[in-house]
Amino acid sequence: MPRVLRDKRIVVGVTGGIAAYKVPELVRRLLQGGAVVDVVMTPAATEFVGPLTFQALTRRPVQVSTVGVWQGEQAGHVTLGAQADLMIVAPATADVLAKLAHGIADDAVTLTALACPAPLIVAPAMDHYMYRHPATQANVEVLRARGVTIVGPHHGPLASGMIGEGRMAEPDELVGAVRQVLGRQGPLREYTVVVTAGPTREPVDPVRFLSNHSSGKMGYALAEVARDRGAATTLVSGPTCLAPPYGVRRIDVETAAEMAQAVRETVADADVLVMCAAVADFRPRAPASEKIKKQTASLVLELEPTEDILASIQRPGLVKVGFAAETERLLEHAREKLERKGLDLLVLNDARRTMGADTAQVTLLRPGQAPDVLPELPKDEVSERIWDAIQLLLELRKDSALG
Numbered sequence: 001m002p003r004v005l006r007d008k009r010i011v012v013g014v015t016g017g018i019a020a021y022k023v024p025e026l027v028r029r030l031l032q033g034g035a036v037v038d039v040v041m042t043p044a045a046t047e048f049v050g051p052l053t054f055q056a057l058t059r060r061p062v063q064v065s066t067v068g069v070w071q072g073e074q075a076g077h078v079t080l081g082a083q084a085d086l087m088i089v090a091p092a093t094a095d096v097l098a099k100l101a102h103g104i105a106d107d108a109v110t111l112t113a114l115a116c117p118a119p120l121i122v123a124p125a126m127d128h129y130m131y132r133h134p135a136t137q138a139n140v141e142v143l144r145a146r147g148v149t150i151v152g153p154h155h156g157p158l159a160s161g162m163i164g165e166g167r168m169a170e171p172d173e174l175v176g177a178v179r180q181v182l183g184r185q186g187p188l189r190e191y192t193v194v195v196t197a198g199p200t201r202e203p204v205d206p207v208r209f210l211s212n213h214s215s216g217k218m219g220y221a222l223a224e225v226a227r228d229r230g231a232a233t234t235l236v237s238g239p240t241c242l243a244p245p246y247g248v249r250r251i252d253v254e255t256a257a258e259m260a261q262a263v264r265e266t267v268a269d270a271d272v273l274v275m276c277a278a279v280a281d282f283r284p285r286a287p288a289s290e291k292i293k294k295q296t297a298s299l300v301l302e303l304e305p306t307e308d309i310l311a312s313i314q315r316p317g318l319v320k321v322g323f324a325a326e327t328e329r330l331l332e333h334a335r336e337k338l339e340r341k342g343l344d345l346l347v348l349n350d351a352r353r354t355m356g357a358d359t360a361q362v363t364l365l366r367p368g369q370a371p372d373v374l375p376e377l378p379k380d381e382v383s384e385r386i387w388d389a390i391q392l393l394l395e396l397r398k399d400s401a402l403g
């Protein structure tokens, strides 16, 4: 569970578009993260998804009417917005964008939005021509200039049967946007971080490569939590099946050499480098230019070492975090790596149990300190713990710079 959602009050405004069918999933994901979610709907939205669906998910009343429900001393129709940490309108129709841009408040969604001083996210969803219409574009610009976060819409098949720009962003991306907006004043807001993730692929011939089992999940979780805490985050990613995290700059690479190049470029103005990628240690010395045929009875590949990226980056002031994926004599090998690569923090894990899994059991090692053995945890919680440790290092660094 990402911590940034925990106990946050989020109002989800649902308006009348077919994409409304995806919103229960968004609500479910926010609830899973520990947020308190209230849903408000326009009457048109209830034609697509019943209020009962949201009521059952949130266990809270769903507001559809603009006629305020008095809750104790407070008028329900304005209280929700006033108490929220964030409001998200998904899907946002062209009509609702226009109303939001002009302060019209004639339904439960626009009224709540007008009475809500918290940050607003909107996820437009509509027909391509409606979205591209100068009136809608002008409304989007008004909202953007006012600080509203606009997520999507994306290009793809639309309800009209057309293919064009107008598809609502998927719940995954919307959750990412909620997390980023909630966290933008977070403890890492003044920092720039680079995280690497996934495996690398070293070509053998045009159709084959050497690689490893890394899924990229740990590195992606680290990039997401850095973003949740307000850091300007770059993710240098080897090939994975994972979607780019919202609000994170992702640079895709394939080989160790490409990763080394991307890290060198991005780390130049970074405060923290977290090397979570499972970089190949060897690559074929001379990849074949054509597909290797199987006629030969045996095949010997000559390998040469790749550059050790982490060891090669030496910049005073940069916090360097490494991972040690070991299969035996874990602590001994990890301590040796901590020293050899000049690291501030090393995350040790048992490669056989961690690679590709959703959970990890890691030990945090710092120079001159006793190992901090963490229990087996979901990778996003491991990521939170790692950033707690990095934050401590950054604070110490700041204190020693000041003192």
Ligand code: CTP
Binding pocket: 256, 275, 276, 277, 278, 279, 280, 281, 306, 307, 308, 309, 310, 311, 321, 322, 323, 324, 325, 326, 337
């Ligand atoms: N690493 C790197 N460049 C490489 C290999 C590894 O930057 N060519 C980084 C990894 O991202 C990780 C750390 O170094 O943060 C340790 O990686 P690991 O594979 O555990 O160790 P190696 O240095 O490759 O040593 P060995 O294979 O002998 O365990």
